[in-house]
Amino acid sequence: MVRKLEMSKVLKRVVLAEVTEDKVIGKYLNTADEELLKIEEKIEFPSNRRLKEINDLGIFDNSKRFSIEELTNQSPYYKLVDLFDIDYSASDTRLKSIDDINHLDSENPFKPTLALYYYTDNGEEFILITTLNVKKLIVKDKLFWKFKQRVGFNDGIDMIIHEISDSLELPMSNFICMISKKNNDTYSIKVYDAFKVDKQFQLFNHINDYAKKVLNRFNSSDANKFLLTTDEIEVQIDDIDSIMNVLTDNEALSKSLSFYSGHGNKMINKITGEKLLEAINSLQAHVGDENNKYTLEDIPKFENNKITVSGNQIRIFVALLNNQIVEKILNNQIDLPYF
Numbered sequence: 001m002v003r004k005l006e007m008s009k010v011l012k013r014v015v016l017a018e019v020t021e022d023k024v025i026g027k028y029l030n031t032a033d034e035e036l037l038k039i040e041e042k043i044e045f046p047s048n049r050r051l052k053e054i055n056d057l058g059i060f061d062n063s064k065r066f067s068i069e070e071l072t073n074q075s076p077y078y079k080l081v082d083l084f085d086i087d088y089s090a091s092d093t094r095l096k097s098i099d100d101i102n103h104l105d106s107e108n109p110f111k112p113t114l115a116l117y118y119y120t121d122n123g124e125e126f127i128l129i130t131t132l133n134v135k136k137l138i139v140k141d142k143l144f145w146k147f148k149q150r151v152g153f154n155d156g157i158d159m160i161i162h163e164i165s166d167s168l169e170l171p172m173s174n175f176i177c178m179i180s181k182k183n184n185d186t187y188s189i190k191v192y193d194a195f196k197v198d199k200q201f202q203l204f205n206h207i208n209d210y211a212k213k214v215l216n217r218f219n220s221s222d223a224n225k226f227l228l229t230t231d232e233i234e235v236q237i238d239d240i241d242s243i244m245n246v247l248t249d250n251e252a253l254s255k256s257l258s259f260y261s262g263h264g265n266k267m268i269n270k271i272t273g274e275k276l277l278e279a280i281n282s283l284q285a286h287v288g289d290e291n292n293k294y295t296l297e298d299i300p301k302f303e304n305n306k307i308t309v310s311g312n313q314i315r316i317f318v319a320l321l322n323n324q325i326v327e328k329i330l331n332n333q334i335d336l337p338y339f
Helices: 033-042 076-085 194-200 204-219 240-248 251-258 273-285 311-321
Strands: 009-019 024-028 066-071 114-121 124-131 144-150 156-162 175-181 187-191 234-238 301-303 306-310 326-328 333-335
Touching: 009 033, 024 076, 066 076, 076 124, 076 175, 076 187, 076 204, 124 194, 175 194, 204 234, 204 240, 204 251, 234 240, 240 251, 240 306, 240 311, 251 311, 273 301, 273 311, 306 311
Parallel strands: 234 306
Antiparallel strands: 009 024, 009 114, 066 187, 114 124, 124 175, 144 156, 175 187, 301 306, 326 333
């Protein structure tokens, strides 16, 4: 269902963006207020129905849609916060010509893949983000941008809305995410298509970095150390570099680990150490099951009130962290992700 924006929300700027691993290059369209109003009328605002806060998901199974209400630098999605810091007063942030887009002969070619819609709402800011198909040209009866050269003392380039046969179509729907900045400089994000966000913002390396930070927090000796269960069981991660080799070969596994926050509402932190030991003993008991994909060596060790994780054991360990192990009642079989 298409929803239009409430009147308190005002579209301030439309930006085309190119994302590299290190930065985001944004160039804004030179639009007047009345032109922004025409765009605003055509925006198909995304639905937030069934969009759960990531800490409330219970089982984080790489959900396609989720929200993070308090986005911090502990999340790989914090990279998107940089979108609020682009200085659009600089001359090189204005799209001067349609030829600036994907112009291979230029010294500084600009190849945007995203359209960003900057809004304000009662002093707060948010950005709607969707993918951009620069190869898609005109379709009748839609809004398009055309550049017109001004001649005179104030030579420059105006941008006008027009129905023409050679121009770029602005996408007005299918938003992949929305990032918000509140008055107190806190951030939140709503993700409508996690795969596209990860791909477009090149987050996979960031996700691996954050997964490694989680591993280091289990091994930490300070107050930031992660402990498990209500009994505060200690975890020892052996040979983190070896485990990272496993994680980087499995995007779903790395992402699940990167999102682990040690939050008290995680099931593994609601149960006792004895209950966790029972779960590990159950996994060991099912090793010989028909069609089973794991071995005893794949199961983390739980001895002397400590869990030890090494090598491929990270797969079952992450599944335990996120309550992703399922025992099928009818055939008494263990169903594991990441195998």
